[in-house]
Amino acid sequence: MHTCTHGWLQDPYLRIKLYPPPPSAKTDNDNDTTSNDADDSSTDEFAPFKLDEPLSSMFVGEVVSTGSDVQGFSPGDRVNGVAPWAAFAALQGNSLQKIPSDLPPSAYLNVLGLIGLSTYFPLVEIGQPKEGETVFISGAAGAVGSLVGQLCKAFGCTVIGSTGSDNKVEVLKELGFDHAFNYKRKTVGEALEEWAEGGVDVYWDNVGGETLDTLLTKMKRNGRIVACGSISQYHVLGTERAYGVKNYFKVVAGCLKWQGFLATDYVERAGELFAKLGKLMEDGKVRSLRDECFHNHMYM
Numbered sequence: 001m002h003t004c005t006h007g008w009l010q011d012p013y014l015r016i017k018l019y020p021p022p023p024s025a026k027t028d029n030d031n032d033t034t035s036n037d038a039d040d041s042s043t044d045e046f047a048p049f050k051l052d053e054p055l056s057s058m059f060v061g062e063v064v065s066t067g068s069d070v071q072g073f074s075p076g077d078r079v080n081g082v083a084p085w086a087a088f089a090a091l092q093g094n095s096l097q098k099i100p101s102d103l104p105p106s107a108y109l110n111v112l113g114l115i116g117l118s119t120y121f122p123l124v125e126i127g128q129p130k131e132g133e134t135v136f137i138s139g140a141a142g143a144v145g146s147l148v149g150q151l152c153k154a155f156g157c158t159v160i161g162s163t164g165s166d167n168k169v170e171v172l173k174e175l176g177f178d179h180a181f182n183y184k185r186k187t188v189g190e191a192l193e194e195w196a197e198g199g200v201d202v203y204w205d206n207v208g209g210e211t212l213d214t215l216l217t218k219m220k221r222n223g224r225i226v227a228c229g230s231i232s233q234y235h236v237l238g239t240e241r242a243y244g245v246k247n248y249f250k251v252v253a254g255c256l257k258w259q260g261f262l263a264t265d266y267v268e269r270a271g272e273l274f275a276k277l278g279k280l281m282e283d284g285k286v287r288s289l290r291d292e293c294f295h296n297h298m299y300m
């Protein structure tokens, strides 16, 4: 099947694919024969890009033509999936999903696409935020963080977000975050002392590293940590320069749940996502920051 491309998602995890596979993690025991097969770089999704081949990522596009053996797709259908960064591509039908054509294609890369899948189901099912609880979000002004924060406000939580500039702090406040701060001016520890004296119920982790370590010390008993990403570490994963988390015993001591996820696990539930998030968007409870940039800079 041939498709033309309307736009690609440039997710931070693509950084991981720009580096050679990390060496096996070192242990104190040189004779340790434990396999490192479970390392994230060993899965296709995180495997390095191949030299002389185009980069690829999630895209939205349109079917231009189909072979006689392709069932269920017709020219003009709107589709998403993974495609090379090229104006036109030849793709297997079974790697693509049809998407409705009633919203701009950009929506299906963002709130109703990978970003929505990376947010709605893991937040509700792993984070389980409840009315009156305190939620902390790192990388809060990014596509994922800004949506998580708005959802938590819709669920009646107190929401605190960290970001890297004063302008983004203002954007987070406009989105309804109760507290937002520039981590280059105030430490995460200071912010938590000020706004979460009683502790944090849900931590949405986009950055890993030292921020995660600090949050481990501030979680309430039975708190939940949603491991979404580790953007501060993508350039050093699996190397000695990677940040070593020191407070992991707090998971035991605080009876914490600390769980990761991959958005692709939820692809089958795209219809459910369209219904649930579409309604919140219609009701004005959620808006998409990325759409605004998308139309200005990216949309073809």
Ligand SMILES: NC(=O)c1ccc[n+]([C@@H]2O[C@H](COP(=O)([O-])OP(=O)(O)OC[C@H]3O[C@@H](n4cnc5c(N)ncnc54)[C@H](OP(=O)(O)O)[C@@H]3O)[C@@H](O)[C@H]2O)c1
Pocket: 011, 012, 013, 114, 115, 118, 139, 140, 141, 142, 143, 144, 145, 162, 163, 164, 165, 168, 206, 207, 227, 228, 229, 230, 231, 232, 233, 261, 262, 263, 264
């Ligand atoms: N598990 C999954 O399936 C899944 C799916 C999608 C995304 N993710 C992950 O979710 C996270 C957020 O993604 P996104 O799409 O929201 O990203 P995004 O919109 O591209 O935003 C990324 C933001 O992260 C911050 N950042 C960059 N480098 C950093 C560093 N070294 N330390 C701390 N913050 C840094 C920057 O904001 P500041 O200026 O505020 O620092 C940057 O604007 C990423 O880790 C991504 O890989 C996971």
